[in-house]
Amino acid sequence: MASIQPVVLFFVFGVLAGVIKSDLKIPEALYKSLSIFLLIAIGFKGGVSMAKYEIMEVLPVALSMVVLSALIPLTAYPILRYLGKFTQADAGAISAHYGSVSAVTFAVGVAFLAAKDEPSEGYMVLIMALMEIPALVTGTILARAGAGGEKTQWGKLMHEILTGTSLYLLVMGVIIGYYAGMVKLVSPLDKMFMDLFMGVLAFFLLEMGLLAAARLKVVAAKGVFIISFGVLFPMLMGAFGAYLGWIFGLSEGGTMLLAVLYASCSYIAAPAAMRLAVPDADPALSLGASLGVTFPFNIFIGVPIYWEMAHWFHSIAV
Amino acid sequence: MASIQPVVLFFVFGVLAGVIKSDLKIPEALYKSLSIFLLIAIGFKGGVSMAKYEIMEVLPVALSMVVLSALIPLTAYPILRYLGKFTQADAGAISAHYGSVSAVTFAVGVAFLAAKDEPSEGYMVLIMALMEIPALVTGTILARAGAGGEKTQWGKLMHEILTGTSLYLLVMGVIIGYYAGMVKLVSPLDKMFMDLFMGVLAFFLLEMGLLAAARLKVVAAKGVFIISFGVLFPMLMGAFGAYLGWIFGLSEGGTMLLAVLYASCSYIAAPAAMRLAVPDADPALSLGASLGVTFPFNIFIGVPIYWEMAHWFHSIAV
Amino acid sequence: MASIQPVVLFFVFGVLAGVIKSDLKIPEALYKSLSIFLLIAIGFKGGVSMAKYEIMEVLPVALSMVVLSALIPLTAYPILRYLGKFTQADAGAISAHYGSVSAVTFAVGVAFLAAKDEPSEGYMVLIMALMEIPALVTGTILARAGAGGEKTQWGKLMHEILTGTSLYLLVMGVIIGYYAGMVKLVSPLDKMFMDLFMGVLAFFLLEMGLLAAARLKVVAAKGVFIISFGVLFPMLMGAFGAYLGWIFGLSEGGTMLLAVLYASCSYIAAPAAMRLAVPDADPALSLGASLGVTFPFNIFIGVPIYWEMAHWFHSIAV
Amino acid sequence: MNNTIAMKRFEIVVGIEQLEKLTELLDRCSVRGYTVLKNAGGLGSLGIRDPGDVMMELENVMVVLACKEDQAQRVLDEIRPALKKLGGMCLISECQWVEGPAVSY
Amino acid sequence: MNNTIAMKRFEIVVGIEQLEKLTELLDRCSVRGYTVLKNAGGLGSLGIRDPGDVMMELENVMVVLACKEDQAQRVLDEIRPALKKLGGMCLISECQWVEGPAVSY
Amino acid sequence: MNNTIAMKRFEIVVGIEQLEKLTELLDRCSVRGYTVLKNAGGLGSLGIRDPGDVMMELENVMVVLACKEDQAQRVLDEIRPALKKLGGMCLISECQWVEGPAVSY
Ligand SMILES: Nc1ncnc2c1ncn2[C@@H]1O[C@H](COP(=O)(O)O)[C@@H](O)[C@H]1O
Ligand SMILES: Nc1ncnc2c1ncn2[C@@H]1O[C@H](COP(=O)(O)O)[C@@H](O)[C@H]1O
Ligand SMILES: Nc1ncnc2c1ncn2[C@@H]1O[C@H](COP(=O)(O)O)[C@@H](O)[C@H]1O
Ligand code: NA
Ligand code: NA
């Protein structure tokens, strides 16, 4: 009954390497290659299992959960702006990060379920891919509404959001996986995108550990509020996600994954979009909170808690 | 009865990413690593299945097909020079590209056969590796014969051709695969070079799509003749290859692969050699045609057509 | 009854590519990625099989073999200093290289045993990881004792040794593998770290061949003594290692691996440490000997010889 | 120095996202040669840019350009107003062009 | 040239392991802008350094820096003694800074 | 500026396939120091070269070199005729070498 999976130990050793100043370095090209792999593989896996559903049956539910995720930045913003006393730009940018999702946290959640042999809905991946859109749009509006300065270039921003690498690769993976599932030609591709998934995730988490160690130092200097926010806000959103999942009748595994999506926050797509949309926000703040605090919290403590939440909701009624 | 394999969808999404100007980028080091992998793996696979033949039995047939492939540039040249009105340098360089082969197109052909469970001769790989030689030599002669300017440095050129990365890796793969097949030690290496083949091809096709999208734009500006050539000439050569394969008594699968070899054209070895041998040729032209037009044509439309051709020849007589 | 494994042919082709001046190049990022993979995978494998032992039972034996390995540089130094007439700095630095180990040579040894289906003790990996420490410390003392110049910065050096990439990744691999073995969650990670091991090793050996070809040229210019040393000293140490392994009651496979560890020499960790600790030593000399001479000798000739040695010792008494 | 031509040397540093605009501008000035060094980092009014930081993805390019005096004035007239949008830095110094076979200035 | 300010241009090459110390030194001189080019190689008193040699792992960085005369003197006074520890090379030349929107010197 | 030596600064850009010939040439002139920046691109008489274009594989290198006047004349005399074969560009400018512990010029 091991609650810590071997794969997350790679993250621990990455952090440790940063802390003890080991000269361990992951080549930039490897980091980028692994992240391309993970996004495609996550999408592909989801797409293959979506091939088992009538797509039109699940779409309304999936889209509802995407639309409702706009509530995340709307909740985060007032907390950050009025309790945290952040500038409008920073509060909006951080909201966008927390409304968005972390594919790697999701992957750790999937691995957690796999170790427990718990099934989940394949279309959670599609929700993940699409959740970026309301989060980044809402966050930008919050950051810019009424503010002076240059006008937001919405065309450019929407292009960045809709064609951004992570959304593109996830959706591509879903479509190809779905097609492969339909025509029953998953087989030679699964050797790469499914069998190697966990091993690639291990490497990636090692690098994430190195990156998080560097970020944590920076965010610690930004004060205790942002750290508390990085721990408490995901718990709140995780509970909200679990509640929604239960309401919408997802399986226990799916409920937990929705909680993970709501609780996790972005450190790839959101920073790129916010750099463009809210250049006056401080990226060290949002990245520090999401990568330095919330990401480690989620993969170690959050994921098991969200599982308990899902379990609890499913135990109250049939 | 799916005629489009999931793996070629990766190419489609690569092109699409280029068209919609997604910021998706494949790290250069990944692209090079994947191409090294594919060349070794293609060679290795071929070598392993060659271990089943008496090598001296197949060598004459294989070499004949290699020698006959010199007819490809000899056919292409007058068409390009007199119908297409290209300069001698350009006509020769393009001929060299079309006489040479594309290992990735070949790989798509192999995947097509695998999905149909059709066998083919392992030594087709050896033919592929060696076909570069007559093509590049003939193309250079055509480009330079009688032309003034600096003398062709044949020593340097032959060194470039014979030690060039793609020929070297293919031959190396064949030899190691052959040896491994003979001593029955294929086993731990196949986990890499066979099981992962399709997954690696998927990544590679994604990048090829990005590259082709960029090339197509350039070649489109060069006029309609080169685009027509890029579609019609491979069909002609594919038919010729299928005819030869049938004459030489290859299996249906082998016949189709020979058609693919004759029809496909190079975008890695040939550009490097032509840069050296025919520096006054315009690489945008030859690369644009081979990568922007013929490559996509072959993997989507050509491969199934060459299969039908092989089928047709084999149905006329026993 | 093949004595040469297919995987070492990749090394041969790497050397050949260097000799014939092929333009084959392995991207730097790939080389670094593969070496990270190999170190983790070697550690992981060892850790998984260590999970079968009572750790406290094997620790004393393992540590003894580590401590005794300090004899290697102590033997090498006088030979190099007084027979070879090298400077104190060079003799010390080369001693450090030969006292240390080569993870890839070890991997070739493991592959040799795997092809013979011979078992070995998993904790050999731990010995390998730790052997760097006495070798580098002893080598540095030999190089600097009594010498003038700047004082050795022991703090910095010990930090470099203890947090250096190879030691860190090996130990990390061992710990995660051990944990995964204990909680019985090896399964999804083994698809990466075990199944692909040989394929990755193949790529790595190809690059090692390229590197060795370049190094051999340099070391050849340094005279015949260092080349003889690079062949004979490993044989001596291999015999010593085999003797120790037999004394300590290791299995035949384990005895052979200990011989390999004692015989092999470092070309990654030691150069980095010596650059820091003995900057006045000539790295072309130590690297040339270890990578250009001893490494190829060991993987082709040494490994089978060490196996015979292990066999011979085990045949004298029960 | 013999066989050399007195010229102006421009050294321009901008964010890589501006490179296309910059080369278009140079094309408009009919510049016939320049050298591009990517993967640059640095410190400026917008803070630190480090291309090795995979999370931030901030990269500079340095463009070095040699041209004759009159051409230089044209480049300067075009680039000065453009710098407002491009950000970054532009230095001009004196140099001697060593005459070779090709004229790419 | 109009709208330009006469400045000094520093061009410093050191081993990458010294880069942190160098930027700290520049910070101490209150320098407000510089450009860093990594992955440099070269020949010097310590022999050849080639960042492409995976076994040797020797890499240089080039730091380019434009600043006003008074600032330049301060940088020179700091960097000259430090060069002893840093190794490497430091060149100074004249240049003109093209005035842009931001002042990062 | 005190403690500095007046020198010539060479800035040479050639295709990477010519780098070996160039460094051999510099060796022949007994040059004792230079810095090499690979992965450069650019525009010249032979068109655009972009090391990021994996299909074309065209890469430039920039070599920066500081040396004393007399040495400089020797380098110039050697490099001017060689440029015909090497292609590329060579600029010369004035600079001050900051005296450090090592003499690598
Ligand atoms: N005027 C110039 N200013 C800066 N770099 C140049 C100039 N002309 C040529 N170059 C560089 O030299 C390389 C080779 O030039 P070329 O041999 O004329 O094509 C080009 O790719 C540029 O990187
Ligand atoms: N004084 C300077 N010296 C050298 N490079 C500079 C200087 N000021 C700015 N830069 C470079 O120009 C880039 C953009 O500057 P900025 O737009 O002011 O942030 C910086 O990241 C530096 O690489
Ligand atoms: N005369 C020079 N011209 C250009 N670069 C130099 C010169 N001398 C040294 N360097 C650079 O400075 C680095 C360190 O020099 P050193 O510490 O003398 O080995 C060298 O690797 C070169 O990149
Ligand atoms: Na979220
Ligand atoms: Na062909």
Ligand code: NA
């Ligand atoms: Na040893």
